[in-house]
Amino acid sequence: MAERAAAHVPSLAIIATKGTLDWAYPPFILASTASALGWDVSVFFTFYGLELLKKDLHLEVSPLGNPSMPMKMPFGPQWFKDINWKIPNLVMAGMPGFE
Structure with missing residues (x-):
């Protein structure tokens, strides 16, 4: 044993x-x-x-669940896509084009 x-x-x-x-x-x-x-x-x-x-x-x-990742818009003109939006991850999780 x-x-x-x-x-x-x-x-x-x-x-x-x-x-x-x-x-x-x-x-x-x-x-x-x-x-x-x-x-x-x-x-x-x-x-x-x-x-x-x-x-x-x-x-x-x-980018989901990662607080250091700013949100980028998946649509619109390039200047609009380049803006770093401070939107919570819950809103971001429901948007098409992410994750």
Whole structure:
């Protein structure tokens, strides 16, 4: 019984659920750290997380839920699109063209 407990290798399972740049780093950092410590690591990628497995990554930072990201208008003339609007994320989440 003591041999079995001594031979136990800790394991970690991570679920990567998002394919945006701000959510790409946490699963890979956690997985590489645990692996460096000798843990068995498994990363499961959901449908949206599959973007992280592509060789040619075109990831962007998600503006939703990120308070440091100003809102840009998805329509209108260019001068109107370039204005940084301070609109709460709830309003922004319901607008087409975001996320």
